[in-house]
Ligand SMILES: Nc1ncnc2c1ncn2[C@@H]1O[C@H](COP(=O)(O)OP(=O)(O)OP(=O)(O)O)[C@@H](O)[C@H]1O
């Protein structure tokens with residue numbers, strides 16, 4: 001494993017997730033194995049219900065796998081203690097979602113400073129660092145706007161800045177352009193491509209937009225009924 005460890009920040013093997021609803025078993029992810037190369041953009045596509053979000057949530061540590069392995073930075077997520085899992089969520093992965101998930105009562109700057117606080121950045125440094133992050137996503141003119149006072153594209157930029165606050169190795173994006181019009185979507189995708197290049201950030205994104213997936217990503221994972229059909 002160690003020789004691949006430099007090349008592959010993330011590796012899943014024989015990953016399975018079965019949900020239980022009453023007596024019914026729902027196999028959402030079925031025996032997925034995949035090595036994610038450092039610094040690549042990888043898209044996950046597939047019909048609704050094919051397991052895309054489940055796969056992303058397992059890797060993000062938001063959900064617990066039924067069996068298999070998720071090796072991130074050489075450690076198996078499935079064997080991590082609660083504390084290690086919290087560190088994983090804080091420092092190794094950043095997550096962005098279709099619905100932004102910002103805190104509505106806080107402005108852009110505060111949404112980002114909060115993530116920095118969780119990451120242990122000293123209070124005196126947070127504001128400057130948050131402003132820098134927001135500048136890097138093109139929002140230096142919107143620091144004091146609350147989410148309701150931002151456009152969808154701007155709100156998603158705040159969410160991206162927040163996800164990057166603690167320098168994650170992998171950015172996980174679940175349909176982050178799903179609520180945006182096509183030109184705003186393109187801007188957000190361009191932003192991701194720049195971050196990928198500038199920071200060598202590994203990006204794993206779920207999308208319904210196969211054309212964009214094929215245009216921007218190094219690899220496309222196609223899911224059907226929880227299984228990879230090709231990559
Ligand atoms: N918490 C849950 N409990 C039970 N079943 C679930 C749960 N979450 C997801 N599922 C089921 O698992 C399957 C995969 O769901 P998932 O959300 O991963 O699909 P998806 O590919 O992201 O779909 P979409 O494109 O609609 O977002 C679906 O059949 C769904 O109904």
Ligand SMILES: [Mg+2]
Pocket residue numbers: 052053054
């Ligand atoms: Mg989904």
